[in-house]
Amino acid sequence: MPDLRDLYQEVILEHSKAPRNFHALAQANQKAEGFNPLCGDHFTVYMTTAGDSIQDIAFQGSGCAISKASASMMTQAVKGKSKAEAKELFDTFHKLVTTGESNGDREDLGKLAVFSGVSEFPVRVKCATLAWHTLQAALEGKQEKVSTE
């Protein structure tokens, strides 16, 4: 039986209450909006990129604890990374939250490993990945809003 504490880890609760990089980015040259129509979660991800590098990243919006903490920790994890590295990290993260496994890449995930409990709560996977899908859309320069549906 899944344990609530696996899902609502201290780090996650802490980030949901005090999200990092939680603001607009005036100089952003890439941004995207993502929403989950089922629960109304809605985030905008802003990025300043130079060449292949994500120099700065921030987000705004509202959502549940899982989606907000995930967005917050994502911004910390991808800041300073290359676009390709960010995409790779999303793949690893996605595998983690859907299967609980990470192919021995857990070290790459760093703090993001706290989201492994999400895999026990399948309906919450969309919460954990909303910001990441939005990031991906921003990287690909998509204009339309990203929906989890």
Add this chain to the structure above:
Amino acid sequence: MTTAAKLPSTESSVRSRSFDTGFDVERIRGDFPILARDIRGKKLVYLDNAATSQKPRVVLDAVSRYYEQENANIHRGVHFLSELATSEHDRARQSVKSFINAADAREIIFVRGTTEAINLVAQTYGRANVGAGDEVLVTAMEHHSNIVPWQLLCEEKGAKLRVAPINDAGELILDDFAKLLTSRTKLVAVAHVSNALGTVNPISEIIQLAHQKNIPVLVDGAQAVPHMKVDVQALDADFYTLSSHKMFGPMGIGVLYGKAQLLEAMPPYQGGGDMISSVTFEKTTYNKLPFKFEAGTPDVAGAIGFGAAIEYLNAIGIENIAKYEHELLTYGTEKLGSIEGVRLIGTAKERAGVISFVIEGVHPHDVGTILDQEGIAIRTGHHCAQPIMDRFGIPATARASFAFYNTKEEVDALANGIQKVREVFA
């Protein structure tokens, strides 16, 4: 079923006869097989009745008996089973007719549910009577299914959808509603009870106000019929819609009630078998009511199960149900309202079946997950009523919705679950 006489106040009789209403809720719970199951090792506390209700054994039995003993297509066979299925289907229609006190069984149209009923009226009555520059009036507390069909109609016709506002308690502002009734208004479509807030609208007054200007009224009764006595003639409703699955019957069937004279004048909705009297390639004449609006083989088992649900409700007595649920809702409102950090959304004086709330600092989605771990089923989200969420400036609510098989102890379990949510997020 009769309600048991009051017994001396032993511990067990106190437990089973909540609130001294003489309502034997423990016995009633025994009629619903699913209520006995566990969820994640905990007792199921089912508080999502506004989404769909559970089904008593008599309904499940009626459906399986139909398929085991009576299955045949209706209206066209001369054989025994076809006649039997036809008469059982007719009997279900009579049950609905009596339950809402329609004048005539011809006014009871079987559809898939409230959503289809509203679409039917929009696409037939609406398309025939609403033109460019006309208006359809709804309220700010409608379910999406009583908004979008009218938007589609208005878009097609160049008409305008007007919205009567609600106050901070979630009540319709009747004066503003009355002002929106003009010579351009061709139809009013309003919920009897709000699915997201539980507000009971003053339907009689709404209908009287509209009728003073000769405007017909469609009432979305999906959330009202399971909780209170509805008399469509006393209300003088022109159309009234309901869904079987929200009133302890099967999914996939519901009813459009319409006054015969309106239904007679409306063009058909879908074409096909059963809705015709005769067909040639030059000209088709339509069948009489209610069959004109029932193209194709209907959900016969669904109708029979629906009929069984109504007979079950009749045996308990809808007035007894209303009285018991009122006590339960009052208890729940006080209990939840007194928890620190809980804010009730929708505090109308007249409410039925629903307590919508938010917890300070906790998103409803997280509330739902934590309560689910306790075996407590509630709904979180916008409840297909996004404009209401916008009105209250919140993305979503947690909604506990009740039926007559819910107990005071389940309300207590919900309150304890909410405390647990607050502990997790403390």
